Amino acid sequence: MLLTSLLLAAAALASLASAQSVNEPEKGKLYLGAWLDTADSASGAGDGDRPTLAIKRMGYNLHAFQYAQNIPIDTYPFPIEQIEATGLDALVFLTVYPRPSPWNITDDQIANLTAICGKINKQGRRIVLRFGPEMNGPWNYYGQAPLKFIALWKRVFTALRRDAPATALVWAPSSGSGYPFGTPTAATLGQDEFNALDTNKDGAITAADDAYTPYYPGDDFVDWVGLSAYYYGPQYPWEDNVIPPAGTFEKLINVNGFYQNFAVAKNKPMLIAETAAAFHTNTPKGNGDGEFAVKQAFWRQYLTNATFLDQYERIKLISLFEFKKYEEKLSNGQDDLRDFRITNNSQILTAFMQDFAAVKSRYIESVPLSPSATLPSAIVPTTGTGSNKNAALGHSKAGVSFASLVALAGLLLQSVF
Ligand SMILES: *[C@@H]1O[C@H](CO)[C@@H](O)[C@H](O)[C@H]1NC(C)=O
Numbered sequence: 376m377l378l379t380s381l382l383l384a385a386a387a388l389a390s391l392a393s394a395q396s397v398n399e400p401e402k403g404k405l406y407l408g409a410w411l412d413t414a415d416s417a418s419g420a421g422d423g424d425r426p427t428l429a430i431k432r433m434g435y436n437l438h439a440f441q442y443a444q445n446i447p448i449d450t451y452p453f454p455i456e457q458i459e460a461t462g463l464d465a466l467v468f469l470t471v472y473p474r475p476s477p478w479n480i481t482d483d484q485i486a487n488l489t490a491i492c493g494k495i496n497k498q499g500r501r502i503v504l505r506f507g508p509e510m511n512g513p514w515n516y517y518g519q520a521p522l523k524f525i526a527l528w529k530r531v532f533t534a535l536r537r538d539a540p541a542t543a544l545v546w547a548p549s550s551g552s553g554y555p556f557g558t559p560t561a562a563t564l565g566q567d568e569f570n571a572l573d574t575n576k577d578g579a580i581t582a583a584d585d586a587y588t589p590y591y592p593g594d595d596f597v598d599w600v601g602l603s604a605y606y607y608g609p610q611y612p613w614e615d616n617v618i619p620p621a622g623t624f625e626k627l628i629n630v631n632g633f634y635q636n637f638a639v640a641k642n643k644p645m646l647i648a649e650t651a652a653a654f655h656t657n658t659p660k661g662n663g664d665g666e667f668a669v670k671q672a673f674w675r676q677y678l679t680n681a682t683f684l685d686q687y688e689r690i691k692l693i694s695l696f697e698f699k700k701y702e703e704k705l706s707n708g709q710d711d712l713r714d715f716r717i718t719n720n721s722q723i724l725t726a727f728m729q730d731f732a733a734v735k736s737r738y739i740e741s742v743p744l745s746p747s748a749t750l751p752s753a754i755v756p757t758t759g760t761g762s763n764k765n766a767a768l769g770h771s772k773a774g775v776s777f778a779s780l781v782a783l784a785g786l787l788l789q790s791v792f
Pocket residue numbers: 420421422432699718719720
């Protein structure tokens with residue numbers, strides 16, 4: 376009897392250990408999160424937002440909040456206190472850009488970042504860390520240099536495992552649509568990097584080369600995979616407010632076989648790192664089908680679509696892009712003011728929450744973080760955008776949290792099985 380239950384428990388734990396990555400929600404479940412415009416600039420369109428405010432207006436405890444920062448940590452570490460202010464066990468979704476000199480980042484600078492992650496983990500808060508996103512595009516400091524990128528990645532991975540066991544490292548290239556985004560040459564990239572990217576060995580880097588694999592650090596160095604998926608309109612220039620054709624979202628995550636080759640074949644949890652349908656607020660084409668219809672048609676393709684979520688069960692986190700911002704030019708030469716938000720306008724938000732109700736049980740809502748601990752003073756920023764220090768310090772109960780015990784147990788299991 377005892378032996379049987381021990382064996383059952385061991386089997387259950389073994390399957391858990393083999394099936395799940397760090398911070399992966401259980402089978403059939405996923406998280407909803409958001410990247411909010413938390414900056415406090417005077418000129419921003421919809422900024423000054425906060426996790427506490429988003430939760431309040433949605434009436435729903437989001438499970439992840441995205442922030443971005445550089446490494447080396449320059450002006451400030453991201454404002455963790457804005458997430459702490461919720462009192463919930465929501466994940467930190469931290470996007471980290473290695474810049475401006477990615478190839479001479481030191482081990483101390485990496486340790487500086489991973490020590491912060493470790494402190495946050497010790498309080499019981501989990502992190503998903505998207506390092507060097509869109510490394511396959513030339514527009515980043517670290518772009519299209521796969522050999523150097525992977526070497527840096529492995530140093531970050533090793534330091535995270537040492538310092539921050541409840542932090543998952545997320546590999547998220549740019550969608551391969553449009554790859555290689557120009558005509559990179561051996562002269563601009565260096566011969567070694569060029570050779571690594573010329574996957575079909577025809578002496579040129581073109582759309583026929585693999586847009587993802589050369590940049591992939593390897594199964595043992597990646598916890599989650601991710602992509603961004605925006606809908607800007609039916610064709611370039613992006614200025615038509617037109618309902619997305621059926622299957623638009625599905626197409627985006629399948630560009631160059633991404634979902635199948637990375638989420639399914641490698642059995643990695645996948646996150647949608649940034650996603651929204653853009654409403655072009657000042658386009659010469661006018662309102663077209665209208666903001667509500669465009670946005671609702673898009674979210675119904677995936678976020679609130681039970682059939683879709685069944686079919687794409689390796690998608691484990693979807694992070695809404697809740698910004699209104701200028702991007703690119705309209706055909707009339709003006710800057711395009713795009714409103715990506717679905718939680719700002721009350722008619723749109725109400726309709727979203729109604730659709731969401733049908734799939735709500737699939738999404739794991741965040742719950743009060745317990746037991747909670749004080750915020751270590753080392754990670755409270757002294758300067759910087761969006762700081763709102765005082766809201767954070769609600770609770771002060773010390774102790775090892777359940778989540779960090781779970782993370783520790785997970786690590787032990789991985790080394791046992
Ligand atoms: C919506 O955004 C505007 C700025 O674009 C802001 O002033 C307003 O407070 C926001 N409303 C909600 C409910 O978030």
